[in-house]
Amino acid sequence: MSIFSDNLRYLRVKHNLTQQKVADALKISRERYAKYEATTDPPLDCLQKISRFYFVSIDLLLSFDIRRVPYEDLLQLEENRILLPITVDSNGENRIEIIPEKARAGYLAGYSDPEFIEALQHISLPFLRNGKYRAFPVSGDSMPPHKEGSFVVGEYIERLRDVVDGKTYIIVTKTNGIAYKRLVRKGKNLFVAKSDNTVYEPYEVKASEVLEIWRYACSIATKEFEQDDLGVMSVKDLLQGIREDFSALRTEFGQRKR
Structure with missing residues (x-):
């Protein structure tokens, strides 16, 4: 048995569904669905329907035994x-x-x-x-x-x-x-x-x-924050101070020039 077929059977039993009910939801025959719980791999379009029906990604269905992790969690x-x-x-x-x-x-x-x-x-x-x-x-x-x-x-x-x-x-x-x-x-x-x-x-x-x-x-x-650490806000404050000083000097220079 493959991981996929084991997952498929586990999900059906988990939701208290019969093979016929799942087959009806997928719009396929029960005989065809039963093969997917055995040894036959479904085509891509049917695999997508199964994924959407159980709300489980295709990757998980194909590659991981979902019984190993609490499904409800x-x-x-x-x-x-x-x-x-x-x-x-x-x-x-x-x-x-x-x-x-x-x-x-x-x-x-x-x-x-x-x-x-x-x-x-x-x-x-x-x-x-x-x-x-x-x-x-x-x-x-x-x-x-x-x-x-x-x-x-x-x-x-x-x-x-x-x-x-x-x-x-x-x-x-x-x-x-x-x-x-x-x-x-x-x-x-x-x-x-x-x-x-x-x-x-x-x-x-x-x-x-x-x-x-x-x-x-x-x-x-x-790690404890150290006083020597120059954080981003300190850099911004420093640059803002430089801008303000430069602006003040430019204003003063302009007034003197007049």
């Missing part, structure tokens, strides 16, 4: 109607998974794997509700005052159109992996990812490259 998205490995507890409260630095490289391969997500450590924060949150490690010094070793907690967003220009996001892409950046929209299907540390050049991100996007919710610092 997977979060259902509204628009594309698939189940992702984003879990909540028995009370419906968020389980905030923590992506440790050592798991950072494997996240691209494991972000859609329920077993990978289930194995992560998790925390709960009582002030973060009504959303799905995940904690990602900060790498480098491109987004001060967040230091390397700290964590940024992001809220999962389903639609790229919900991205607000100038706000910060954890963005997971096929080419750059996990990055925490300030995003600015550039056209319909393109974003510019900017670092608050201006030493780093901004770069473009195609919408087609985006795997996940998480809106900044809060951060967890693991």
